[in-house]
Amino acid sequence: MTDEKRPHPASSDLVRWFILVLCSAAAAFLLAKLHFTAGLLVAPLVLAAYMAVRGWQTRVHNSLFAGAQATIGLLMAQSLTLPVLHEITLRWPIYLLSVFAVIALSFSLGWILMRLRIMPGSTALWGSSPGAASAMTLLSSAFGADTRLVAFMLYLRVVLVVIGTSVVARFALHPAHFHPLGGMPERLPHADALVVPVVLAITLAASFINFPAAAMLLGLASGILAHMLTSAALAPSIWLLAPAYFVVGWVIGLRFTMDVVHHAARALPAVLCSSLILIGACAALAIPVARIAHTDWLSAYLATSPGGADSLAIIAASSPVDMAFVMTMQIARFIILLAVGPTLATWLAHRARHLDRP
Template sequence: MASPPAPSPGPFAKLPQPLQWLLLIIFAAALGVALETVDFPAALLIGPMLVAIAAGTGGATIRVPRPLFGLGQAVVGCLVASSIQVEVFSSFASDWPIILVSVLSTIVASSFLGWSISRLRILPGSTAVWGSAPGGATAMVLMAEAFGADARLVAFMQYLRVVMVTLAAAFVARLWVDPSAMVTPEHPWFPPLDWPAFAATVLVAAVAGRIGKLLRLPSPYFIGAALIALALHLGAGVPFQIPEWLKAASYIVVGCSIGLNFTRAVVWNALRVLPQVMLSILLLMGFCGAIAWLLSHELGIDPLTAYLATSPGGLDSVAIIATAASNVNLSLVMALQSARLVFVLLFGPALVRFVARGIKP
């Protein structure tokens, strides 16, 4: 096998840092917005991350300040928590056997794939397991870094799966639904601010890191914000508002933070294992498709609902597709997707450690 390219300073290294920042911000925002206009999955995060990867491999010497990165993580934590609605629990109460079996089987399958990737020495232990975890992609990347995995390769695996799963879900949906009837919900960039809800978001994002550090949480900003916001949102009914401009800014910060840490060696390694990673994603998608078929065949759930409910990742994109299809049981789709996300957030670290212990030569 060919060896990776010999390291060299790269064109970015020759530029002054203010110019590096200017180019990074302009191109990251431009690519993110461009991908968003064509409904590319996770566009506002993946676009800036790709630009930052290009800058990082080109020798960029700039790095996102850690307090700013922490604030971006905290906003994402609030976003994840506020996406879990109280109504999900009523669906869970009525459909808990379906949800439990589907969630556990998907997590077992993804853990087995991560274990296999590590045993075959395609990627190192916990990195492969975190990269295969079927939770929210951004959440998995942020948690993986806190637990010692290579966040760059985890991001590569997670966001590649987001793209593949979302494209497949959109294609499958079009087999059942008239494409002209599928309208993507509009999210205005500068909506009127609901000041109490917006203030709750800002307050939690501001204090989450300090509280998370006091509690010695492994990812204090993200996990701290997610836990606080979840307790306030579900326990006290506190609303949260994350306007599109704030979400975009947070995604750009997180994407650039991850991307700037890529090196040529990391990119080379990612490209080297691309076929194996894509195969593992296709296997997981096939496994989830088989679960969807069983749900449809044995329990009479309509095929599109079953498929969207069991799709391994891309909760936001799946929600948009499910909302646009009028014949889909949206409550079941969101209950199953949310239950899997909550399960991985709560038990992911322990599960990864358990699986990683079995990865010994």
């Protein structure tokens, strides 16, 4: 009799999703009323993390996440027009120096954590990567790192960066002399009617490509190509961006299950401390970067922040910043990390083992 009255797991899961969607929408609306930057990302992220810690074990379907990333890729492409891309080629030393400075800071902290033996093996090195979180989590397993700890380190820092940069962007003063690399291009007429099939096609294509964030990069390339062919932006409206922001927030938040939190509890103080040090160091690095690049500090801060490119794209789009500068730096770091990150982490791990030999 008791079994008959017990709710079916699928219906219970559906009710929880309904509650999460409803609460995310209400919290995002409240944050918007308070003029909180990127409330559409922060609200679902925090609520999803709360529900995950409370024991709700579920995940966002890969296709839904790929669609969200494709939509955000199209958003990124709005700022990367041909004049902007030409301007970027003239400033390439600034971008490369800034990217490698952030990578050096990150792996230096990872090296220190590894030498202190707070985490097993090379886990601290992989978990210190300043971005490309999903890629680094996947790659770390092939090199003997604890993937749960790696994921916890990377996504905890993403959460800290998202909340921290949202607060900074909300209260930072925007200078009157600010001149971005380029303005936003005009949207294509009836853009959403074109965006939806493009996003669906990208989502399908990304499912056949074994490459991290393939949907985001395909969306970025599609948006740039559309602007080159039409001189207008294939730009999604807020009605398409808002669900994409929610999905990204849920994907990040739902990773913080009770199992993962318990597993990482011993290392939490060191991970939290190193993450805050890295965020602070990148904020300090933004001062000379802003001066050299002739941009404002907030743009340089978002550009050097060690979070995910997708989440920082959302914050940049919600803030009065030079989005082209931010996106170029974030995308450049993402690609460079995929190219050199695994090799660098492996070399440092071998180096540490060599030093430990008597």
